[in-house]
Amino acid sequence: MSQHDLAPQLSVIVPVGERYADLREIFYEYKAGLTAAGMTWEMIFVLDGRHAECEKELKQLAACGEPITVVGLTRNFGEATALMAGFEQSHAPFIATLPAYHQIDGNEIHKLVAGLNSADLCVGRRWPRQETWFSSMRRVAFHRLAAWVTGMPLRDLGCGARVMRRCVLEEIALYGDQHRFLALLADRQGFRVREIDLHQSPKDHFEGGYRAREYAHRILDIFTVFFLVRFTKKPLRFFGMVGASTFTIGLILVLIIVVQRLFFHQPLADRPALLLSSLLIVLGLQVFALGLLGELIIFTHAKDLKDYQVERIIEFETFPTPDGQAKVLRSLPGQNPPPSRQADG
Amino acid sequence: MLENPRLSIIVPFFNEEESIRPLYAAIVAAISPLEVTFEMVFVDDGSSDGTVRIATELARSDSRVRVVKFRRNYGQTPAMAAGIEHARGEILVTMDGDLQNDPADIGLFLKKMDEGFDIVVGWRHDRKDKLISRKIPSRIANRLIGKVTGVPIMDNGCSLKAYRGALIKEIPLYSEMHRFIPAMASIAGPRIAEIKVRHHARQFGASKYGLSRVYRVLLDLMVIKTVTSFTARPLIWFSLLSLPLLILGTIVLVYTLVSSDPISLPVAGSGVVFMASAFILTSAGAFGELVYKLGDMRDYHFSRLTQRISRPHSPSQTRNS
Numbered sequence: 093m094s095q096h097d098l099a100p101q102l103s104v105i106v107p108v109g110e111r112y113a114d115l116r117e118i119f120y121e122y123k124a125g126l127t128a129a130g131m132t133w134e135m136i137f138v139l140d141g142r143h144a145e146c147e148k149e150l151k152q153l154a155a156c157g158e159p160i161t162v163v164g165l166t167r168n169f170g171e172a173t174a175l176m177a178g179f180e181q182s183h184a185p186f187i188a189t190l191p192a193y194h195q196i197d198g199n200e201i202h203k204l205v206a207g208l209n210s211a212d213l214c215v216g217r218r219w220p221r222q223e224t225w226f227s228s229m230r231r232v233a234f235h236r237l238a239a240w241v242t243g244m245p246l247r248d249l250g251c252g253a254r255v256m257r258r259c260v261l262e263e264i265a266l267y268g269d270q271h272r273f274l275a276l277l278a279d280r281q282g283f284r285v286r287e288i289d290l291h292q293s294p295k296d297h298f299e300g301g302y303r304a305r306e307y308a309h310r311i312l313d314i315f316t317v318f319f320l321v322r323f324t325k326k327p328l329r330f331f332g333m334v335g336a337s338t339f340t341i342g343l344i345l346v347l348i349i350v351v352q353r354l355f356f357h358q359p360l361a362d363r364p365a366l367l368l369s370s371l372l373i374v375l376g377l378q379v380f381a382l383g384l385l386g387e388l389i390i391f392t393h394a395k396d397l398k399d400y401q402v403e404r405i406i407e408f409e410t411f412p413t414p415d416g417q418a419k420v421l422r423s424l425p426g427q428n429p430p431p432s433r434q435a436d437g
Numbered sequence: 438m439l440e441n442p443r444l445s446i447i448v449p450f451f452n453e454e455e456s457i458r459p460l461y462a463a464i465v466a467a468i469s470p471l472e473v474t475f476e477m478v479f480v481d482d483g484s485s486d487g488t489v490r491i492a493t494e495l496a497r498s499d500s501r502v503r504v505v506k507f508r509r510n511y512g513q514t515p516a517m518a519a520g521i522e523h524a525r526g527e528i529l530v531t532m533d534g535d536l537q538n539d540p541a542d543i544g545l546f547l548k549k550m551d552e553g554f555d556i557v558v559g560w561r562h563d564r565k566d567k568l569i570s571r572k573i574p575s576r577i578a579n580r581l582i583g584k585v586t587g588v589p590i591m592d593n594g595c596s597l598k599a600y601r602g603a604l605i606k607e608i609p610l611y612s613e614m615h616r617f618i619p620a621m622a623s624i625a626g627p628r629i630a631e632i633k634v635r636h637h638a639r640q641f642g643a644s645k646y647g648l649s650r651v652y653r654v655l656l657d658l659m660v661i662k663t664v665t666s667f668t669a670r671p672l673i674w675f676s677l678l679s680l681p682l683l684i685l686g687t688i689v690l691v692y693t694l695v696s697s698d699p700i701s702l703p704v705a706g707s708g709v710v711f712m713a714s715a716f717i718l719t720s721a722g723a724f725g726e727l728v729y730k731l732g733d734m735r736d737y738h739f740s741r742l743t744q745r746i747s748r749p750h751s752p753s754q755t756r757n758s
Contacts, residue, residue, distance in 0.1 A: 281508065281509075282483065282507065282508030282509030283508065325611060325612055326612045326656075328656050328659065328660050329653070329656060332656045332659070360704075362701055362703065363703055364703050365703075366703040366704065366707055367702075367703040367706045367707055367710070370706075370707035370710050370711060371707075371710055374682070374710050374711065374713075374714035377678070377682070377714060377718065378714060378717060378718070378721075381675065381678065381718055381721045382721070384659070384660070384663050384675075385671075385721055385724060385725055385728065387660045387663060387664060388663065388664060388671060388725050388728050388729065389728050389732070390611065391609060391660075391664040391732070391734065392728060392729055392731070392732020392733065392734045393732050393733070394609030394610075394611055394734075395609065395733055397611070398518075398611075399511065399515055399611050399612070400507060400511045400515035400516075400518065400519055401507070401508055402505055402506065402507065402519055402523075403506045403507060403508040404506050405503060405504065405505055405506070405523060406492070406493050406496050406503065406504035406506060407496055407500070407502075407503040407504070408496055408497050408500050
């Protein structure tokens with residue numbers, strides 16, 4: 093385990109979820125690619141769920157002196173959680189995530205690493221693709237929709253190959269299904285994100301993506317991202333809009349009914365439209381109240397939910413030295429700013 | 438800097454490379470005669486031009502300049518909030534980076550603060566902006582804001598304001614609240630003064646804010662009203678919302694029961710819907726109480742920020758002495 097002692101430059105996190113290939117084969121493929129990329133590295137396998145076979149296999153590899161760390165989770169927590177668990181065990185200044193199955197060609201990893209020269213996060217895009225016209229159409233439609241909702245044109249959200257600087261994951265706590273949208277979240281935090289074309293592995297075949305459940309998941313993903321991106325900090329902007337428009341429609345409907353009753357002698361009581369309009373009014377109020385509650389939550393937790401990230405603070409010595417030596421020129425970790433509050437004088 | 442300065446001047450910049458040097462010179466020229474220790478906190482709101490470079494040069498030549506750099510553009514409120522967070526002065530002055538405010542006015546602000554006010558806001562009584570697109574909407578908005586929040590300020594949009602640092606650092610600022618900082622601060626019940634300031638026409642660059650924000654201002658106003666006056670008592674606030682529904686529902690239901698005609702389904706139905714909604718709204722209020730209880734905003738905490746204690750035997754007990 094000698095390579096553990098030299099702190100590696102790149103920590104590779106491989107989450108092993110429901111879908112995984114022969115890990116030994118995967119490992120050697122990635123190993124070849126990483127060695128070609130010319131960095132020292134360690135690999136962290138996160139077993140998301142009880143994969144006794146995999147664990148045995150990986151321990152054998154580790155026993156052979158390969159720089160492997162295995163993190164075993166007791167149940168299936170999901171890929172984002174697995175990534176964060178792996179991240180906690182990592183030491184390197186650069187982090188890579190790679191899928192536990194054949195998705196990209198292992199020899200392409202150096203392209204991702206090279207991309208870090210001009211970006212903080214590089215995500216892979218499998219291109220050219222080998223797939224049927226139907227799945228191609230599906231993929232394009234999904235990504236168009238996602239791009240439209242989020243305003244960021246990413247073309248392969250399903251690709252698990254990413255390389256990033258450590259600070260990216262330090263600032264973005266992933267949960268649920270958010271690993272897919274890491275590029276988007278990073279972009280929101282002001283990191284430079286690049287999408288890099290990688291050769292698809294010839295063994296990349298995803299079966300079982302044609303179930304209705306899968307579609308529902310994707311649609312929900314888009315919803316999640318929509319809220320995440322647009323309205324987390326201002327719930328009333330969204331709920332207020334929906335609530336106010338529902339309320340207005342209901343109110344107009346009621347007015348019409350009342351006018352018809354007063355001036356055109358149409359009976360008020362026997363009209364289902366009355367029920368509809370009162371429902372709309374009530375619904376509008378409820379949605380609006382939800383938005384207000386959301387704002388109350390934001391307000392009472394405003395200290396924890398800071399909506400900006402300081403990249404660095406530039407300041408110099410009181411008496412500037414001839415070479416303008418910087419006293420502080422640092423990156424602040426966004427989540428916990430230093431206690432800047434001073435005792436009042 | 439070992440000693441905390443008395444005054445911090447916070448200026449957010451977004452693509453203002455032409456303005457930053459003249460503004461720096463103007464600030465230094467204005468404050469130097471006042472003989473107070475001061476620092477300048479320049480917040481770079483993700484500028485894409487040379488703003489950061491020039492600001493860094495200024496920081497290198499003058500140690501009183503600190504630059505807080507955002508990784509991307511977040512908007513004016515976060516920029517202000519970051520400046521306030523990283524400022525170390527006892528009195529914080531915020532101003533625009535586009536040279537429309539005049540640093541020569543800062544002296545007046547300091548004098549007012551010394552009189553014991555917690556917040557001093559500027560009023561651009563002679564505003565150099567377009568009448569139709571900026572001045573008239575702003576006047577209406579200010580009236581409305583004053584009415585709703587109970588903090589009657591002539592000019593909420595003026596960035597030139599002075600705050601007591603200990604107070605403003607505790608006021609949550611997020612979203613687009615920079616227009617409402619005095620209203621937001623009213624949870625702490627500060628002593629607010631308003632003074633007339635000079636206002637210059639824009640010299641460089643284009644205005645970055647348009648007319649398309651009426652709807653947002655209205656919603657933000659609603660939010661401020663909710664969080665400032667009803668934070669501690671969400672149940673009451675939501676109950677007030679539900680009261681009209683409750684009354685309406687009761688009337689409708691009583692009417693259907695009393696009237697001799699056969700019961701009409703739509704009418705009875707609407708009555709039930711109104712009643713149910715009133716109950717749900719009240720429950721939302723109860724939920725709000727829970728949220729408030731778990732959060733970290735406390736009235737007594739805010740009261741401490743502005744309180745003044747005078748004890749007869751120890752003369753130096755007031756915070757502002």
